[in-house]
Amino acid sequence: MASFFDLKARQAAAASACSAKVAPPKENNRLQPWVEKYRPKSLDDITAQDHTVTVLRRTLQSSNLPHMLFYGPPGTGKTSTVLALAKQLYGPDLIKTRVLELNASDERGISIVREKVKDFARMQLSNPPAGPAGIEYRKRYSCPPYKIVILDEADSMTQDAQSALRRTMETYSKITRFCLICNYVTRIIDPLASRCSKFRFKSLDSANAGRRLEDIAANENVDLEDGVIEMLLRCSEGDLRKAITFLQSAARLVGALQAKKSRPKVGGTDDDAMDVEITDGKAVTVRSIEDIAGVIPIATIDRLLQAMQPRNKGSVYESVAGVVTDMVAEGWSATQVVSQLYDKIVYDDAIPDRHKNKIVMTFSQTDKGLVDGSDEHLAILDLCLQVAGVLGER
Amino acid sequence: MALLVDKHRPRSLDALSYHQDLSERLRSLAQSGDFPHLLVYGPSGAGKKTRIVATLKELYGPGVEKIKIDSRVFQTTSNRKLEFNIVASVYHLEITPSDVGNYDRVVVQDLLKEVAQTQQVDLSARQRFKVVVINEADHLTRDAQAALRRTMEKYSPNLRLILLANSTSNIIAPIRSRTLLVRVASPTETEICQVLKKVGGKEGWKEVEVLNKRIAAESGRNLRRALLMFEAVHAQNEIVNDSTPIPPPDWEALIEQIAGEIIAEHTPARILQVRAKLYDLLTHCIPATTILKTLTWKLIPKIDDALKADVVRWSAFYEHRIRMGTKVIFHLEAFVAKFMYLLESYLMEMDF
Numbered sequence: 001m002a003s004f005f006d007l008k009a010r011q012a013a014a015a016s017a018c019s020a021k022v023a024p025p026k027e028n029n030r031l032q033p034w035v036e037k038y039r040p041k042s043l044d045d046i047t048a049q050d051h052t053v054t055v056l057r058r059t060l061q062s063s064n065l066p067h068m069l070f071y072g073p074p075g076t077g078k079t080s081t082v083l084a085l086a087k088q089l090y091g092p093d094l095i096k097t098r099v100l101e102l103n104a105s106d107e108r109g110i111s112i113v114r115e116k117v118k119d120f121a122r123m124q125l126s127n128p129p130a131g132p133a134g135i136e137y138r139k140r141y142s143c144p145p146y147k148i149v150i151l152d153e154a155d156s157m158t159q160d161a162q163s164a165l166r167r168t169m170e171t172y173s174k175i176t177r178f179c180l181i182c183n184y185v186t187r188i189i190d191p192l193a194s195r196c197s198k199f200r201f202k203s204l205d206s207a208n209a210g211r212r213l214e215d216i217a218a219n220e221n222v223d224l225e226d227g228v229i230e231m232l233l234r235c236s237e238g239d240l241r242k243a244i245t246f247l248q249s250a251a252r253l254v255g256a257l258q259a260k261k262s263r264p265k266v267g268g269t270d271d272d273a274m275d276v277e278i279t280d281g282k283a284v285t286v287r288s289i290e291d292i293a294g295v296i297p298i299a300t301i302d303r304l305l306q307a308m309q310p311r312n313k314g315s316v317y318e319s320v321a322g323v324v325t326d327m328v329a330e331g332w333s334a335t336q337v338v339s340q341l342y343d344k345i346v347y348d349d350a351i352p353d354r355h356k357n358k359i360v361m362t363f364s365q366t367d368k369g370l371v372d373g374s375d376e377h378l379a380i381l382d383l384c385l386q387v388a389g390v391l392g393e394r
Numbered sequence: 395m396a397l398l399v400d401k402h403r404p405r406s407l408d409a410l411s412y413h414q415d416l417s418e419r420l421r422s423l424a425q426s427g428d429f430p431h432l433l434v435y436g437p438s439g440a441g442k443k444t445r446i447v448a449t450l451k452e453l454y455g456p457g458v459e460k461i462k463i464d465s466r467v468f469q470t471t472s473n474r475k476l477e478f479n480i481v482a483s484v485y486h487l488e489i490t491p492s493d494v495g496n497y498d499r500v501v502v503q504d505l506l507k508e509v510a511q512t513q514q515v516d517l518s519a520r521q522r523f524k525v526v527v528i529n530e531a532d533h534l535t536r537d538a539q540a541a542l543r544r545t546m547e548k549y550s551p552n553l554r555l556i557l558l559a560n561s562t563s564n565i566i567a568p569i570r571s572r573t574l575l576v577r578v579a580s581p582t583e584t585e586i587c588q589v590l591k592k593v594g595g596k597e598g599w600k601e602v603e604v605l606n607k608r609i610a611a612e613s614g615r616n617l618r619r620a621l622l623m624f625e626a627v628h629a630q631n632e633i634v635n636d637s638t639p640i641p642p643p644d645w646e647a648l649i650e651q652i653a654g655e656i657i658a659e660h661t662p663a664r665i666l667q668v669r670a671k672l673y674d675l676l677t678h679c680i681p682a683t684t685i686l687k688t689l690t691w692k693l694i695p696k697i698d699d700a701l702k703a704d705v706v707r708w709s710a711f712y713e714h715r716i717r718m719g720t721k722v723i724f725h726l727e728a729f730v731a732k733f734m735y736l737l738e739s740y741l742m743e744m745d746f
Contacts, residue, residue, distance in 0.1 A: 246573050331440065335563040375713050379713075
C-alpha cells in the first residue's frame, strides 16, 4: 500500500513497464512473416507484370485512375501491386484515411457493402497536413483527390453483395475508386466487371521468382544448397507467396536446430546473441524443402508405378495393395499422391495416348471423390488398380 | 484403472520411442522462441496427439498438464444457442469445432478472436502467445477455414495454432501454405513390438515375442489399436503363449461373418439376412465407411485375382455415395448386391 502513494516508485515502475513494452517490437520484426516483410515497397520493385506496372505508373503522373479489376492465380502479386500503388500515391500519413481494405476474413455480406463501404465511399477526402510540412509531403506523394477501396478476394463475395456495389461505384466515382482483386474473373458479375479496367496477372516466370528468392535468402543470411531454388519453384507452382513461406519454414527449422546447438555455448537466452548464431551454419537442403511442402519422395512414387506395371507372374493387386497400404500408413496425403502420380503418368512417353485418355478419366473421378471427402485408402487403391488395369490392356 | 494406452502414454518429448528426428525437430522449434503455426497430419494411432502434448509441455513446462473442461455457449446469427466444450489449461486451449457441425465458423471466429485479442496475463509464462489446438481440422467447413486464414496472420503475436488432421486433402491451400506441415507416419511393426515389450515390462507381464509380432501385424500399424489388443489378450488369458488367439472386436467378427455369407450364396433372401446384420452394426454406431472398408478387406482375400480390381472400384464408388447421400444403408446394400452380381457373373463365365 505504501508504494501506492510513493510517486517516484510508481513512475519508475511505469517507466520500466514502458521499456519492457519497447522491447517486443524488435522481436516482432524478426517473427514477421517474410511475405509481409518483403512485399514490394513501390511499383519499381515489382519485377514481373510489366504491362500492368507501366499502365499504373502512368496514372501516378496523371492523377487519374480508373476502377480496377486485378485477376490471376494466387501469389502473383495482385495485392502487393495495389498496396504499393496506394503507398506511392498517399504516403504513410494519408494511407490510413484514404484506403479501405476488406478481405474474405472480414464479414462481407450485403449489409457491410451497404454500410461500411458506402459510408467510406461517401466520406469527405482527408487532406495532407497544412503548412510547410504539407507542401513537402505533397511534393513527395501526389495525393490525388480520390480514395481507394480495395476488395481483396472479391470472388468470394456473394452475388447480392456484388450487385449492391454497382450503384455505389458510380455514385461516388468522383471521390472514390474501387479495386477488386480476385482469382477467377468469371465469378465477378458482368455489371461490375464492365465498370472496371481489367488487368491480368500472369504466373511469374521462374527467372524472376528465383531471383527474388535468392535476394531474400541473402538478406536473411540463409545458406541454400544447390537446387533448393529450383525445388522451391517446382513445389510452389508459380506461387511466389508459397515459395517464400516454404523458404521461411525451412530456414526456421535449420535455424532452430542451429540455435539449439549453439545455446550451451552462449549460456543464456540472450536474444541478440541468438540472432547472430542462427545465421551461419547449416544450409537449407532440398530434402527439407520437400518435407515442408509435403512432397512425396520420387523413389516412393516410382515404387508405386513399378507395382502398377503389368506382369506375368504374381498378381498386380497384391503388389499395388502393398505399396498403397504402406503409403497410407506413412501418412502421405491423397491429393498429393494423385497430383504427383498424374504428373508422372502424363509426361511418360512410353504410355500410348489411347491409354492416357482412359487414365485421365479415372484421375478426374478420384479427385472429385477426394474433394467430397471419401476415404483416402479406398480412393487411392481404386485409382491405382484402374490405372494398372488400363496399362495392362493390349 | 486406466487403460494401458493412457497409463503409459509418454508425457515428454524424451520419452517418445520412435520418430526421434521428428521429436528433435519439435523440441528445437519449441525452444527457439520462434514457434510457427503447425499442421500435424498422419493416420490415426500414429501418435500425433501425444507428440503435440509433449511439445506443449516443452513450450510451457508442466503447467499445461493441469487441464479443466469449460462449457461455453455461443450464439449463432439465427439466435440459436450452441453449447461447446473447451479443454483448457492456463496456457493453451483445445477445441474440436466439428462437434458443432455447420456452425463451426462461429466458434472459430468468436473464440479465436477472443483468445487472440487478450495477451498472456501470467508474466512469468515462458511464451507470450497462447496455443490453440484444433482437433479434426480436416472436418472444418470451408467457411471456418477461410475465417481462420486471416486470423492466423493478424494475431500471430498472441496466438499460435496447432491443427490436427488425418490428411491434408481437405485443408484449403491458403492454410496449408501458412503452416509448417508436420507429417507423423505410423510406427513400423518392429517399432510397435518395441513399445509392446516396454509396456509389458512395466506391467510385469511375461514377454511373448511371437504374440507381440502377431499383434503388430494385426493392428495395421496403428499403435493405439495394438495396445488395446495387447491389453485385451492379457486380460482374457491368465497365461499367454505364442498361439493365444487375439480376440477381434465383435463388430469385426460380425463383418467377417457377413463376408462369408455373401460369398456363400447370391440370392435376394441372403441380402435380406445381411441387411439385418448391417442394421445391427449401424445401430451400434459403427461408421458406415468403416463397415464398407472392413467388408471390402474381408472379401478381397476370398475372391479371384481378376475380380479384385472391380470390387475395389465399386467399393470406392459406394463409399463416395455414402459421403454424398443421406441414408447409408442403401449404399451398403447396393454394394452387397453389386458384389453378388459380380461374383455370380464371373462364376457363370467360368462354367462355360
